[in-house]
Amino acid sequence: MMHRSFRFILLFVVTQLLQAYLFNNLTIGAWFNPLVYVSFLALLPLEMPRGVLLVNGLATGLVADWFMGTAGLNTCVAVFAAFTRPFLLDLLFGKENIRDGGVPSPERFGEGGFLRYAASLVGLHHLLFFLLEALSWAQIGQMLGRWLVSSLVCVGFTWLMARVFTSKLTVRV
Amino acid sequence: MRALCPHSRHNRLNCQTLNKLLEFIRSTYVVLLFVVIEALALHYYANSSPYTQARLLAQSTRVAGGVHGLFSGVKHFFGLGRENRQLMARVAELESELAAWRRTASPLPADSTQVVIGERQFRMTPATVVSNSINKLRNFIVFDRGRRDGVERDMAVLSSTGAMVGYVVEVSERYAVAISILNTAFRASGKVRGDTYSGSILWEGTDARTVTMTELAKYARIEPGDTVVSTGFSQYFPADIPIGTVVRADLNEAQTAYTVQVRLMAHMSGLGPVILVKNNDLPEVRSLLESERVEELKNRP
Numbered sequence: 001m002m003h004r005s006f007r008f009i010l011l012f013v014v015t016q017l018l019q020a021y022l023f024n025n026l027t028i029g030a031w032f033n034p035l036v037y038v039s040f041l042a043l044l045p046l047e048m049p050r051g052v053l054l055v056n057g058l059a060t061g062l063v064a065d066w067f068m069g070t071a072g073l074n075t076c077v078a079v080f081a082a083f084t085r086p087f088l089l090d091l092l093f094g095k096e097n098i099r100d101g102g103v104p105s106p107e108r109f110g111e112g113g114f115l116r117y118a119a120s121l122v123g124l125h126h127l128l129f130f131l132l133e134a135l136s137w138a139q140i141g142q143m144l145g146r147w148l149v150s151s152l153v154c155v156g157f158t159w160l161m162a163r164v165f166t167s168k169l170t171v172r173v
Numbered sequence: 174m175r176a177l178c179p180h181s182r183h184n185r186l187n188c189q190t191l192n193k194l195l196e197f198i199r200s201t202y203v204v205l206l207f208v209v210i211e212a213l214a215l216h217y218y219a220n221s222s223p224y225t226q227a228r229l230l231a232q233s234t235r236v237a238g239g240v241h242g243l244f245s246g247v248k249h250f251f252g253l254g255r256e257n258r259q260l261m262a263r264v265a266e267l268e269s270e271l272a273a274w275r276r277t278a279s280p281l282p283a284d285s286t287q288v289v290i291g292e293r294q295f296r297m298t299p300a301t302v303v304s305n306s307i308n309k310l311r312n313f314i315v316f317d318r319g320r321r322d323g324v325e326r327d328m329a330v331l332s333s334t335g336a337m338v339g340y341v342v343e344v345s346e347r348y349a350v351a352i353s354i355l356n357t358a359f360r361a362s363g364k365v366r367g368d369t370y371s372g373s374i375l376w377e378g379t380d381a382r383t384v385t386m387t388e389l390a391k392y393a394r395i396e397p398g399d400t401v402v403s404t405g406f407s408q409y410f411p412a413d414i415p416i417g418t419v420v421r422a423d424l425n426e427a428q429t430a431y432t433v434q435v436r437l438m439a440h441m442s443g444l445g446p447v448i449l450v451k452n453n454d455l456p457e458v459r460s461l462l463e464s465e466r467v468e469e470l471k472n473r474p
């Protein structure tokens with residue numbers, strides 16, 4: 001149990017550091033802004049109580065806001081992702097399946113299932129982020145472009161992290 | 174979380190109500206917690222300004238700036254060749270300007286009102302970028318120079334080639350944060366070099382290489398390829414600082430003003446060394462603007 005908690009703390013630190021020192025400073029273009037810290041929330045255990053999930057979302061958002069200087073924006077979207085995650089999982093895989101617990105991964109849900117789950121969670125999280133960041137419909141086309149590119153990169157990152165992270169973890173409890 | 178109810182009827186009813194309340198809280202506390210956190214986060218975000226964001230960024234850089242410095246050092250190392258070529262080109266340009274000034278120098282300047290007495294109006298400080306983003310709507314730049322190096326708020330930030338990049342909004346002891354020209358809250362005034370009509374420079378958040386100059390009077394002489402420079406009206410930037418070149422100019426629907434697409438001269442995605450410019454006259458200008466007489470005239474109906 002301690003070993004598993006340590007791995008999740010490590011995942012939290014790795015995603016936050018990669019976000020702060022790598023992805024925030026990549027100057028590829030205005031369309032490329034993947035918020036990879038959401039991978040941590042996506043990979044938290046399925047059996048985690050919803051309240052604890054919200055607290056994890058709060059911690060993730062606060063640290064991201066602190067690094068990015070975004071004053072509440074990341075907190076808002078990370079808590080939203082943590083809140084909607086259980087509903088998404090129930091909707092995609094059924095309550096019975098989720099009740100069995102484990103870590104969301106391609107092994108646990110299958111490649112297609114995991115990608116559907118990651119795309120839904122990351123897509124919702126990024127959509128809310130870009131909507132709140134713009135606070136206007138004036139550049140809706142550009143906003144959707146940024147959302148699409150950044151979400152695709154983030155889904156790829158989440159898939160990669162799930163592969164690396166669950167390589168030695170029991171995926172089904 | 175269920176309370177044990179006593180036997181008396183009145184107390185039992187109260188107890189059952191309490192149990193129902195506890196049950197309600199237990200079943201809805203996640204939603205309540207979610208609503209409270211979201212409300213607080215949205216309230217904080219809605220009341221934030223570029224200055225709040227810069228202050229937050231300055232705080233985190235104070236702690237995490239060392240690692241940013243390490244990464245920027247590595248990046249800087251690989252960009253040394255390009256940087257050196259840019260600096261050599263800049264030195265050559267300044268040398269030729271200096272030579273021209275020397276040729277025309279005379280004991281009495283043609284316009285004696287331009288003689289600068291005492292301290293110079295602008296002071297330059299070199300700095301290196303430790304963190305820079307171009308992928309958000311509100312982008313900021315962090316430098317490795319702070320209060321102890323004489324950096325202050327409102328200093329202009331120019332690229333190593335002397336082009337407009339942003340201005341300083343927050344300073345800590347060792348670092349400074351500037352609002353980037355690629356920030357939707359950034360505003361400066363610009364004009365076509367050699368012309369008198371000015372417009373407002375802003376970024377629409379779409380292309381990291383292009384900004385927009387709006388409200389440029391239709392009488393302005395403008396052609397694609399013209400250079401757009403600062404006007405000097407701004408409190409931050411000296412006059413004639415290059416901003417970029419005109420890509421396209423379109424008259425608005427009312428045919429009264431141009432909206433101009435300007436390709437930035439500063440290479441925003443590869444900023445390395447920059448120049449911070451302090452306007453020594455700024456406090457004096459501001460105190461004049463805030464003087465009682467000016468305030469009185471402002472408030473006159």
